[in-house]
Amino acid sequence: MSDPIVTVQNVYHRYDQQTVLENINFNIEEGAFVGLVGPNGSGKTTLIKLMLGIEKLQRGNITAFGQPIQKFKNKGRISYVSQKANSFSRGFPATVKEVVSMGVIHNQRRFLPDQKKDQGLVKSALQKVNMEEYINRNIGDLSGGQQQRVFIARAIANNPKLLILDEPTVGVDSQNVEQFYDLLSKLNQELGITLVLVSHDIGAITTYVTDLLCLNRSIHYHGNPNEFESLTDEQRSILYGHQINTITHNH
Numbered sequence: 371m372s373d374p375i376v377t378v379q380n381v382y383h384r385y386d387q388q389t390v391l392e393n394i395n396f397n398i399e400e401g402a403f404v405g406l407v408g409p410n411g412s413g414k415t416t417l418i419k420l421m422l423g424i425e426k427l428q429r430g431n432i433t434a435f436g437q438p439i440q441k442f443k444n445k446g447r448i449s450y451v452s453q454k455a456n457s458f459s460r461g462f463p464a465t466v467k468e469v470v471s472m473g474v475i476h477n478q479r480r481f482l483p484d485q486k487k488d489q490g491l492v493k494s495a496l497q498k499v500n501m502e503e504y505i506n507r508n509i510g511d512l513s514g515g516q517q518q519r520v521f522i523a524r525a526i527a528n529n530p531k532l533l534i535l536d537e538p539t540v541g542v543d544s545q546n547v548e549q550f551y552d553l554l555s556k557l558n559q560e561l562g563i564t565l566v567l568v569s570h571d572i573g574a575i576t577t578y579v580t581d582l583l584c585l586n587r588s589i590h591y592h593g594n595p596n597e598f599e600s601l602t603d604e605q606r607s608i609l610y611g612h613q614i615n616t617i618t619h620n621h
Contacts, residue, residue, distance in 0.1 A: 373436060375400050375532060375564060376421060381430030383416055390416050392588045394430070398566065398581075400531070403558045405579035405595065406568045412586040414568050415453075418536055421566075422450055435531070449473070449530040451521050453537045466512070466520050467505045470495055473524035495523040498561065499553060515546025519553065526563065533557070534566045547571070551578050 374397035383391040390413040398404055408414050419425035421432060423439045432439040435447060442448075470492045496502040499519040504512065509520060518538055525533055535554075539547045551574050557563045569575055575582060576599040584591035584598065591598055 374398055375435055377431070377433045378417075378421070379431045381417075381420065381427070381432065383413070383420065383425070383428050390587060391420075394585075394589060396583060396589065396592055398532075398564065400564055401558070401562060402581050403555070403565045403579045404567070404581045404583060405575035406566060406583045406585060407570065407572055407575055408585040414585055415536060417585065418450075418534055418566070418568060422448065422534065446528040447530055448532045448534070449525040449528070451525050451533070451535045451538050453540060462508075462510050464509050465505070466496070466501065466507050466509055467492055469509050469520055470524045470527055473527035491527050492523075495527040496520075498526060498557070499523045513546065514542045515550060518542055518546075518550055522553065522557075526557065526561075530563065532564045532566070534568075536568045537570070538567075539569070539571065547574070554578065 376398040381394040434442045474488045499522050501519045558565050576595040582595040582598050
């Protein structure tokens with residue numbers, strides 16, 4: 371068995387006097403589709419920032435592809451889609467091609483971009499998300515679901531090994547959400563991209579992911595999503611710290 375691509379060990383994190391993460395331990399195996407769920411304020415976004423090296427580790431260890439996250443330099447192997455990826459003005463003057471081009475990371479030894487190679491990466495990324503026909507459209511003219519596909523294309527333009535998404539379906543209608551999750555499953559199963567998806571949509575999480583993490587300051591569940599789905603709403607509410615209602619998705 372190969373080593374995990376991400377290892378999180380004994381991680382604690384505080385803001386001022388408030389502990390937001392406590393004794394966090396887990397591995398992410400290559401090829402996994404990990405769902406990260408938990409109530410608002412449970413530390414999900416902080417954990418993601420620590421895994422990306424955006425937030426400085428206070429206590430504990432995180433490694434990515436065998437390297438301490440503080441020293442990890444190969445940024446092209448990990449890509450990220452934030453909560454605010456589509457929070458821009460409808461009049462934002464950029465085409466789909468230009469937005470996806472922003473995700474092309476050049477080799478540090480190259481002083482000038484290779485336009486032919488870069489265009490190939492952009493077109494390939496758009497093909498993978500079924501958005502190539504929109505390459506010359508203004509990003510602001512697209513629907514929420516189409517925009518999210520473009521942001522996914524931007525994130526995978528450099529063929530990352532790990533893609534992290536922080537609540538990417540906020541503001542996307544229910545029909546496009548289903549299609550979006552199908553797309554993520556395709557990227558995971560057909561292209562072999564390891565995924566970490568932060569979401570409040572427990573129904574979708576248990577349908578698509580291979581591993582589930584339930585976080586509420588500490589990890590309350592880590593394992594098979596089917597076993598989590600079999601828990602009663604009362605048991606899940608205990609994990610979340612408040613009453614929750616599960617929405618069932620039909621596929």
